[in-house]
Amino acid sequence: MKSKITVIFMVLAGLGFIISLAEHISSILGSSLFSEEPWFLHHGLFVVWIPTALCARFLARGLPKKRMWKAALRGCPKLMRYMVYALFGYTFLNFALSFATSSSHASASTSTIRLFSGHWLFFYYAAFATLYSYLQLEKQAPARLCHNGHVLGLSASSCPECGVAVGDALAGER
Ligand SMILES: [Zn+2]
Secondary structure, three states: OOHHHHHHHHHHHHHHHHHHHHHHHHHOOOOOOOOOOOOOHHHHHEEEEEHHHHHHHHHHOOOHHHHHHHHHOOOHHHHHHHHHHHHHHHHHHHHHHHHHHHHOOOHHHHHHHHHHHHHHHHHHHHHHHHHHHHHHHHHOOOEEEEEOOOOOOOOEOOOOOOOEEEOOEEEOOO
C-alpha cells in the first residue's frame, strides 16, 4: 500500500482513538459528548480496518495465524505493543464493569456507549499501531532474512535464492 495513503489512515485511526477515549471517559462519568449518539465511531472502524487488515496480512504473509499479531506489530516500539495488549485486556474488564455498574441511575444508552467505546479504544489503537508498524518496516525493507542469511523483501514467503520458507526469521522482531 502506498505510504501516503497509509499515513492518512494511520492519522484517522489515531483521531478515532482520541475521540473514543474522550467519549469513553465521558460515558463512565454518565453522559455522552455527542448529542447525536456516537455511532459514527463504530462505522469509522470499518474505514480504518480495511487498510489495516491489508497491511496486517502483508506483514504476516507466510506465517502461522497465531503469530499474526506479533508479526503485524513488529515495527512498533515495545510500549506501543504493550498498549495494544493492555487495551485488549481492558475490553474484557470494561465489559464486566459495564454490567456490574449499570445501575438504574445511569441511562441505558450511556452504559451501552461505555460498553462499545471500550472496544473502539482497542480497535482504533490496534489499527493505528499496525499501520505505524507497516510504515516503519516498509522504510527498512528488505527487513527479513532467510535461515541462510539471504536478505528478503518484506512480503517474501520463501527465499528466492535458496528456496527456504521464511517461517520465523523476522528481522524486525524483538
Ligand atoms: Zn536463502
